[in-house]
Amino acid sequence: MYPQSLEVLDQLAAAGWQHILLSNHVPExxxxxxxxxxxxxxxAVFNSATTGFEKPHPEAFRLARAAASPGHRLLMIGDNGQADAAGAVRCGIDAIWVRRDRPADTPDLVSAARILLSRAHTPSDRSPTTHEVPPLPISAPATVPVR
Structure with a gap:
């Protein structure tokens, strides 16, 4: 779980968003x-190990859509450009791709939440889009004095 996950889940829930987890993961x-x-x-939680459909398969996104409250807008936030973002857009769902350019990168979930909250009233009569959020900057290690 990423460091900002709980903060962002709670912030979005307070703004009225409901969360559905769609994961390509293990049965555990x-x-x-x-x-x-x-x-x-x-x-709701959908796991490819139990559904048999990995993202970007359209059926994975259909399951998530079916679990959403009727009339609510769907938006995928994910760290995989193809499976999460492109898969969602192909299924008519807007996406925010929180990039991880290197394995050690941490996605900037707070910036993703800001985008989502600023787009709360986006018209639904347009084609789905992907917003791309770069990873958090890697902090330099603390300076150690040389003696």
């Missing part, structure tokens, strides 16, 4: 969510 995902004490933050 529900146990991991319980151990992290985050499962209750999600309206």
């Amino acid at each position: 995902l529900p146990d991991l969510l319980d151990a992290l004490q985050v499962r209750s933050r999600f309206r």
